[in-house]
Amino acid sequence: MRQRSTAALLLLCLYLSSTLTLNAQQPTASPNASAQNSQAQNTATDQNDPVARIKDEGLNRSQVMQTLQHLTDVIGPRLTASPQMKLANTWTRDKLTEWGLQNAHLEAWGPFGRGWTLQRFNAQVVAPQNIPLVAYPKAWSPGTNGVLTGDVVYVDAKDENDLQRFKGKLRGAIVLTSPPRELKARFEPLGTRLTEKELLELADAPDPAQRPTARRPTPEQLAQFQAIQKFAAARLQFFTDEGAALLVDPSRGGDGGTLFVQSASVAQPFDVPRDKRTSAWDKNAKVISQIVVASEHYNRMTRMIGAGEKLRMAVDIAVQFNDDDPMGYNTVAEIPGTDLKDELVMLGGHMDSWHAGTGATDNAAGVAVSMEAVRILKTLNLQPRRTIRIALWSGEEQGLFGSRAYVAEHFGTLVTNPTTAPGATAQSTLQKKPDYEKLSAYFNLDNGTGRIRGVYLQGNEAVRPLFRQWLAPFREMGAQTLTISNTGGTDHLSFDAIGLPGFQFIQDEIEYDTRTHHSNQDVYDRIQADDMKQAAVIMAAFIYNTAMRDERLPRKPQRAN
Structure with missing residues (x-):
């Protein structure tokens, strides 16, 4: 009996051991993946909800990675004014036309140089x-x-x-x-996501307009x-x-x-x-x-x-x-609106890159997400009231040249007035173009491959209740933080500088500053596919919601110049 009991016990142990081993080899879904899978399963149930349809299309039939792969692997690095940059301009124009967008064209700015x-x-x-x-x-x-x-x-x-x-x-x-x-030696991981503490700090940040003036250097x-x-x-x-x-x-x-x-x-x-x-x-x-x-x-x-x-x-x-063409070019295309077609909602990101990598996280990611957002809307035939315009910039890495030129051409320019006395602070006057009052908002993506966690309000408190409502369907996907803070370094600043609503999304860092930003490792392999899909559906939803409102998005009060 003892021998049989021992044998039975050994067989039981072997069975349990093999079962545990097999279970251990099964991939464990990350919280992010689980949330996205949950969303993907739920979105198919309500086809009357535009946001549910956007999520279903963007998560289950995404083309964002195909777009990103072509920009990075096939076209490669896209230095401003280089042949590769111009190839990217024409390829994105033709792809947007293929997807059904109208008035796709290249818009020149400059001259830039060689x-x-x-x-x-x-x-x-x-x-x-x-x-x-x-x-x-x-x-x-x-x-x-x-x-x-x-x-x-x-x-x-x-x-x-x-x-x-x-x-x-x-x-x-x-x-x-x-x-x-x-x-x-590195004892911290190169890749990180925003923690709950960091997101809370962003949410609790003070209004930048109320902050004390930065202390001048001694x-x-x-x-x-x-x-x-x-x-x-x-x-x-x-x-x-x-x-x-x-x-x-x-x-x-x-x-x-x-x-x-x-x-x-x-x-x-x-x-x-x-x-x-x-x-x-x-x-x-x-x-x-x-x-x-x-x-x-x-x-x-x-x-x-x-x-x-x-x-x-x-x-x-x-x-x-x-040296044959000193001009830079932006790629621009539209989904025409209906009853408010003369008004605009814009989205985009910069397409130029540095040259040691293939400009994947900076910023083919933002370009592919923006293109995917308009593809989703066209595929679903979600007709906007306002015209939706996508703009893919060049010259960002040299100083926001493409977006600044576009804003100056279409919306307005700050003109510096001569100072009245030596040492006096320079004053400026905004010279508006007719389309200044027609733009509702511009949404930008340019902080790498990380998923969207919320929005920088750029000091515009009036949009908080709207954006909180628009983020609600994406809470389980990790996007719920709104911060009144400003963020800089990219093309929404060209709009914000003249008082137009310009927003950049909060994104997880991943490896942006530690490994990929302006480096030889800024390549397709460092892109997180699930994060790109999540970002595309959120951007599509924000663009659609902005285009469908009765009113334009509110603008923040302008400081006296």
Whole structure:
């Protein structure tokens, strides 16, 4: 009996063990996925509810990832004024037309300057040993006219006087421009979502109009900041005057092969006003070839030089400058309205990107979501009262150029008045265009791949009750937070600057600042598909609700100028 009982017990244990193992191997749905699955199952039951239909179409028959894949994998990086940017303009115009939108066209702005295309690149240390480098040229950097091989000089000068140690030693050299960046172990995840505490802090944020004026820097702080700027400008001018052949910067952030890279720098005095500065894309800009190297490789080179090693590098940069058309372009298309067709609701995001990745999270994600939102509305034949206009901007990365030009052309411009006395605050006057009073709102998406968690009200308290009602159907999908706070850095600011309602959605961070924003890792693989679907249905619902109201969205009170 004991033997049989023992055998039976062993068999029972084996059965339970295998059952537990099989259960452990089954994928566990995330809270986000569970909520979306629940929504997808429930939306099919009420076909009289436009929002339910939007959710059903957007979650169960989404095309957002196909759109995003074409923009990133097929077209690739979309630097402003580059051939890839213009290809993206025409492809999105044609796709929107295919989906049934009307008046799809490219709208020019500018002139901007030269386009730039990287044709070939390779960088490595060739002596005293071969070290292939993780690196990337800066945008608008000139090429090297074949393989450039030269001595590596590490300029570790601390101030302008210290630069004189290197006078006469940089002609034809490859220059390491900056101190190494310390890399520490990461004990926090690269990818995060907004916590309940962070969302509560956003919800409880004070009205930006009531905040005390930001404290001005002390004279000592201002002097220190200007000294840093002045030395950086003097150092770049020194490299230019001394005839350096190539400048090598460490990545400003990232590790493990991630590097962040943007535009080449142009030597000029540090105190030139912003609107008078020469940019790398200006046709007559004089620019030294420049690359960014992953910090691990850059740091090693500085240590080797410090140990007495004589380094030589071989770098091959082949580029093409595109001078045939100095203009930038926005893609614009419409779903015509009915009884309020002369009024507008707008949505969009910037389509231009930096060049080291494929501009997936910044900002093919926002473009694909915006396009998916209008596709959903057209597919469902949800006819809006107001005309819905989608705009996909270029020139955002260089300073919101595309959206600012569009707003100035269609809605209005702030014109600065001459000051009445030295030191007086400049006053400005809003010169409105006829369409200024016709726009209800503009909705923007440009904070990466993260799902929408709510809306920045941009100081417009009057829209809170409306937006709270519109977010209610998406509470189980994680979107319920409204914050009176402003947020910046993207194209809704062009509308907000002249008093028009412009909104950016609150999004989960995911890996935006830690891994993808302006980096070589900003690629399709870092996109979260479920988050994109969720964002598209919320944007579609907000656009539809705005288009169907009897009144335009309320505008916030204007500050006196």
